[in-house]
Amino acid sequence: MVVSLAQNPGGIVQRTSTKESFATNCVLNPKGSLAPMSTHALDVLVVGAGPTGLVTALPRTLEIYKFLGVLDEMKGPGMPMPDLLQYVDSKPGKAVPVQLCQEESPAYPERIPWLLGQDTACRVLLKHLRGFGIEVEMSTELYHFEQREDHVTASIIKAKNGIQFEKVNAKYLVGADGGKGFVRKSLGLSFVGETQDDTHVLVGEVQAYGIDNEHWHKFGGAPQDSIMLRPTDRSDSEHVFFLSCTGPNFDLKKGREDHNYLRKFVYDVAGFPDLRLGEIEAITDYRLNIRTVRNVRNSRVFIAGDAAYVHSVTGGQGMNSSVMDALEDSLASKGSASDNLLETYTIERLPVIEEMLERTTTILEKTFKAVSVWPSPVHLDQLGVNYRWSPIVIGDGVENLHVIAEESGGMDTGSSYIIDRGEALRPGDRAHDAYGLLDLKTGAIKRLFDIFGVEHHTILFFVDGHMDFSSFVPSLGRIPRELIQTVVLHRSGASISDLDNSTDFVLYDSGGHAHAAYRPEASSRSIVIIRPDGVVGALLGDMEGVNKYFSGVLSPTFQLT
Template identity: 30%
Template sequence: MSEEHSVPVLIVGAGPAGLTLACDLARRGVRLRVIDKADWLFIGSRGKGLQPRTLEVFDDLGVIDAIVASGAPFPGFRCYANDQVAWDRSLAQMLGIREPVPTPDIPYPSAWIIPQWRTDEILAARLEQLGGRVELSTELVAFTQDADGVSATVARGGVPEQIRCDYLIGTDGGRSFVRKALGVGFAGETFETERTIIGDVRVDGPLDHDHCHLLTRAGSTGSADRFSLWGLPVTDYFQLVVNVTADAVPDLTLEGMQVELERRSGRTDIRLHDLRWISLYRVNVRMADRFRVGRVFLAGDAAHVHSSAGGQGLNTSVQDAYNLGWKLGAVLSGAPADLLDTYEAERMPIAADLLGLTTRWHRQDFKGPPADTEPSPGHKLSQLSLNYRGGPLAWDDRAEPGSVRAGDRAPDAPCHDAAGNPTRLFDIFRGPHFTLLSFGEGPHPAEVTNRFPVIRVGRAGDLIDNEGHIHHGFGLDPITVGQQLVLIRPDGYIGLMTDGPGSAEERLGNYLKLVTPARTG
């Protein structure tokens, strides 16, 4: 038997969830290992759409510049009747929402298109910068757990290795070995009569890279009538998407796709070549019964799988990892172990809600938004309006809560530091720490002055808010705000909003006992 090696965290699966979690833990100084049974990182474009909230996470993790350089704003849709353009519509028009525009509190208002292989590559490179790496061709084959940790057996090239870890995280996809080994149910439905073909291909012909081209014979966008080609920015490739019935799947070859394109579009002036990657999917809508069993956690597709409609799968996976990362880091540093219970409590309702939303969008099939979607910039699809209100870590004891409450995403805002230099809230939040904002007049809370700085906000103080963007972002009136404390969690959500010159400090101290290591000395 091989020698046993110890590490605090073992992550199984190097997709977006696993890589995001690894980056978040590595920047906290947590030792970890990331393994994946594949011989290389994913090479396809599958999860190509990044929602605004995911862009904010990537800003925090230090990869937003690479993401922006490798992608583009989400393209508009162009539908053809044979070789004639039938209509052009923006993504907002397809969704039935207002066109997004940047605002002081939302710096990334629009979805971003970037092939998944490039997102994975960027995250893996960031992990290496932080001192970690992905161990490819390495498969988890067994694990057991006890009260003190998890004993895992992994294999590389047929050679077993024993790993002892404090926590094991399954981010190993919809067919998760970790989930199955735990015996966790995966309830939901499979659309048995439907299949989706997705592939990456080069295209010769009169199609630009700036649209999603819906190729049809008569301008009908029914799933059986269209052959979709999405331009993938900063590459020579398009993503092809073809919906088929289970009993009529064409050959998954370049020739098979060319025949299907011509059959559906009636065109011969578009030629496909260099098929880089192709896969056939069954549409599954499923969620794990549990996201945690003892010291083993599930995240991403291992915990929930969606229809691709609405572009939520990869993005929800990233949010899972971002929620779990800071909690693991805190507990490994001495915070109460019960903090880890809040991962399932917070993420399960979000996943369930998004499963329902993506299923409704799937059934609409390009016929406009479902009737129950709200036309607002904070639309759920952007994931900016998703929140943890009412959860175990959302404390809001104000007598008159405003429009922004504990559990909500913390807004961005342009402002100035005490020296008059321009900055923004996201610059202040960036990193693995809590941020405490103090509004109005009042003493610094002694409970935290020796843990992390208290940042005063106003016309004077640490952050100068002369234009009122910070106050507005938090739903506060700069004239009548009074004394108020706002604690921002490391994942950019508001943990605590409290007021009152005496009770606020006590409330803050009680909250910190739940989420941070106990003070010593």
């Protein structure tokens, strides 16, 4: 059982109770409020109900939404990233991609970035929580917590129908409560970085007419005055666009307070007679803040998303990074996790976040120096984000990285963002998809991404007719069935044997896509373990490696030996 507390921008506090497959020992009354709790009444208390606490969508995030079972609903109200249309002398110029994209392939089914507002993403996630019988409870706030040897005691205030105080005991607490959040500050974690007071941009949502909904419209540009109008999911029906304004002649305070001044600035910079602004729905100022913590875990408390780092908006990495944080938190905080796994949240995520801060800041600096940043680099799709240096991933090609990372204190891990095109798959990389897989039990055609899931490890057994797997699957019996699923993949001579019937899936790789991705020619790999976060945990040749992998991620109770 997981409970999530968050304060929304309007000052109203909400609590979300979210059931997870790994926790069942908290009782809910019929209305969803918490019944009296004893020690360990919860497995995880999540503070924050934004995209991070409940879990722009880049390709990697779209894949995660697929694993969560919400991809179609996320794409429905969203839209593909439009090309940028730069106006020259008040006339439309040449449209250019905002971000470079590679072609889709069996291994990479999602290549196109998808625009999706945070509010929309939250609505979809909350809807799915309600599908589990969970409702958001407003006006609830965390105001104190204490860490103990085997749990965290949190004190909360419920301000609905009078003030009520309640104490909640949880095995772990996750702070996903934003850059100004309570949890990080209470832990005393340093938030290292800088605030650039001279970099301000006015942003908001306005009705705009006279421009199309197919392009991201840019008028002017650094170092002179500049405005941009980008379509939203409401552009077709309500003509609502996202607006940004900046420049040496722009009075940001006046623009925020005086809508007539703001309109005149937009018209003067655009010089485009067809452009007309309607209602100005929301407006605020964005000030560049680049900060990060040095550790995202303190004993039984984790922090994630903006609570752990804030950065430039350029590159669209924020909400996408937060979703990956959320999955890492879930993986690390399950009751079956080993101490090694709990430690890897910082080890794996911090190098990724630090590289993300560096790359997005570089793009921002170019933006304000009139250096062209369009299109953005392809690696910002996050499909190359990897944890090859992590001590819990095992197999060919990562042993030396483990030694280097340990000797350098995690400071020399290579790029956590970029994997060269065509480079062989390694442990710690994003798991590849493969389509055209015939399910020999049901006759259905599947993709690997239909099978991977956030609640379990997936073990792939590649059968070539020379490998005896008769003792492999039974040896996994000590691991609870809800934590793993097994898949046998045949390349030729497909048939269902007694062994195959003991596995969850038996697939015929008719196109060879799965074998090409995970077991290239002359490879001794026959077993691949995919983590719940869609990362390759291990590439192995025998069952001994399977034992080694699970001894690193599961508590001793569930280990194979």
